[in-house]
Amino acid sequence: MDGLAIAGLARPDLDAIHEIEVAQFDDPWSLRVLRDELEAPNRRYTKATRDGGIVGYLGLMLVDAEAHVNTIATAPAEEGTGVATALLAEAIRAVAATGTRDVTLEVASRNLRAQRLYLRFGFAPVGMRRGYYPHSGDDAVVMWVRDVHTPSYAATLASIEAA
Numbered sequence: 793m794d795g796l797a798i799a800g801l802a803r804p805d806l807d808a809i810h811e812i813e814v815a816q817f818d819d820p821w822s823l824r825v826l827r828d829e830l831e832a833p834n835r836r837y838t839k840a841t842r843d844g845g846i847v848g849y850l851g852l853m854l855v856d857a858e859a860h861v862n863t864i865a866t867a868p869a870e871e872g873t874g875v876a877t878a879l880l881a882e883a884i885r886a887v888a889a890t891g892t893r894d895v896t897l898e899v900a901s902r903n904l905r906a907q908r909l910y911l912r913f914g915f916a917p918v919g920m921r922r923g924y925y926p927h928s929g930d931d932a933v934v935m936w937v938r939d940v941h942t943p944s945y946a947a948t949l950a951s952i953e954a955a
């Protein structure tokens with residue numbers, strides 16, 4: 793993960809984020825939706841940078857003791873270099889320190905790459921939402937990881953990062 797840094801996402805970053813969004817999703821959010829998301833209540837958006845350039849981003853929604861992964865993506869040229877792992881590890885550690893206990897997300901049933909990432913973080917599939925994605929009609933797998941505030945989960949995060 794050399795040279796990789798994680799920081800808060802701000803409005804001036806949105807054009808670069810949108811470029812990744814368009815490259816990575818079949819039904820990408822518009823710039824306006826991204827901006828509205830960023831500025832909505834209870835959101836935590838971060839960016840990953842390498843050599844000053846934005847290479848990925850992650851958006852969480854925080855509700856009580858739960859965090860919902862609203863979006864995560866890595867620039868195509870940077871996939872497989874630990875960007876999403878670094879984003880997720882930083883975010884879970886930070887929100888666990890401020891009251892989050894459980895983290896959830898939906899992922900397309902066909903998106904095995906993303907599912908592998910989440911499984912490494914201890915997310916477990918708990919159900920399906922049929923036809924969740926309107927554009928493709930794909931089903932979503934609902935995944936949860938529980939008790940991210942515990943020392944045992946902190947050890948899990950440390951071992952993921954060490955790998």
Ligand SMILES: CC(C)(COP(=O)(O)OP(=O)(O)OC[C@H]1O[C@@H](n2cnc3c(N)ncnc32)[C@H](O)[C@@H]1OP(=O)(O)O)[C@@H](O)C(=O)NCCC(=O)NCCS
Pocket residue numbers: 793816817848864865866867870871872873874875876877878898899900903905906908909912
């Ligand atoms: C899914 C996605 C976010 C993963 O991002 P990524 O930055 O490539 O993820 P990472 O690099 O952290 O991990 C991916 C793989 O690289 C490996 N890896 C991580 N760091 C590495 C390193 N330094 N060197 C070599 N390999 C590494 C990981 O072990 C992992 O392997 P696996 O797929 O066999 O489990 C990315 O593919 C993406 O943007 N996809 C399109 C958008 C999307 O589907 N988002 C999720 C919606 S739910």
